[in-house]
Amino acid sequence: MSMFIILLSLIAIGVAGYSVYYTFKIAGQEKRLKGEFDTDIPENVKQHPYMRNPVFLAILVFTVFVVVMILYLSFNFIN
Structure with missing residues (x-):
């Protein structure tokens, strides 16, 4: 693997992290705020707050x- 691929992998993992x-951090701030206009959260979402959050799922999938893709391209085009 070239140094470029390793660097690109580290950057992608760093951005995701x-x-x-x-x-x-933002989710923790939301817990501290007590809004009077919020509706009740469904019970199944309360039980699994991170697995039901589309932001976390999008970050994971991406x-x-x-x-x-980085691994596939690096193994296919090794010189």
């Missing part, structure tokens, strides 16, 4: 896709 960290 930062986005997960930032999303958890990260897996990018890593698989």
Whole structure:
């Protein structure tokens, strides 16, 4: 694997890690705020708050896709 592929992989993993960290940080702020205008959260979402969050799912799917594409392209075009 070339140095470019390794660097690209590390950047992709770093961006995904930062986005997960930032999303958890924002989600923690939401818990501290007590809004009077919010509706009740459904019970199944309360039981699994992270698995039901589309932001987390999109980050997971995108990260897996990018890593698989990087590995596929790096193994197919090894010189």
